[in-house]
Amino acid sequence: MMTGKHFRASEILLWLLVAVYAVATLLPSFFPSALSLDAQLGVIVFLPLAFAVIHGAVRYGVAGVAVFLILCFGVSNAFENLGVLTGFPFGHYVYTDAMGPKLFVVPLLIGPAYFGAGYTSWVLASILLGDIDRRPDRLSLVTTPIVAAFIMVG
Numbered sequence: 001m002m003t004g005k006h007f008r009a010s011e012i013l014l015w016l017l018v019a020v021y022a023v024a025t026l027l028p029s030f031f032p033s034a035l036s037l038d039a040q041l042g043v044i045v046f047l048p049l050a051f052a053v054i055h056g057a058v059r060y061g062v063a064g065v066a067v068f069l070i071l072c073f074g075v076s077n078a079f080e081n082l083g084v085l086t087g088f089p090f091g092h093y094v095y096t097d098a099m100g101p102k103l104f105v106v107p108l109l110i111g112p113a114y115f116g117a118g119y120t121s122w123v124l125a126s127i128l129l130g131d132i133d134r135r136p137d138r139l140s141l142v143t144t145p146i147v148a149a150f151i152m153v154g
Helices: 004-030 037-086 110-129 138-153
Strands: none
Touching (some): 004 037, 037 110, 110 138
């Protein structure tokens, strides 16, 4: 468990990440040339990733967030590769080389992007369902993933 001083520092860092993400995602709407496409891609992938790793480590412990991270990378890469190669379940699409190196036919950045978005969706679902500060009951074991899936897709 984190002490009060460490918890406060991580809380400040998390809010700072949220603020930087908000500014960086809104900035191109008002100043289209303010951030390069590479910088925008970095913001979209790495700020949510950093938020999810830090928040997840505080909430679920380092081992818990590491397991989720590994599962997310594996599952997202497997389904994205399946989608690109067969069109199932997402339809036919391809990834260009613009997103960098790939594992098979899917850019390596997709796993971290799914992790950041997936973890944030899970936390938002937990907040909406009121189970953020209590142990999950049987109902929340079903409802939290369903609500998180809708948030992620939205």
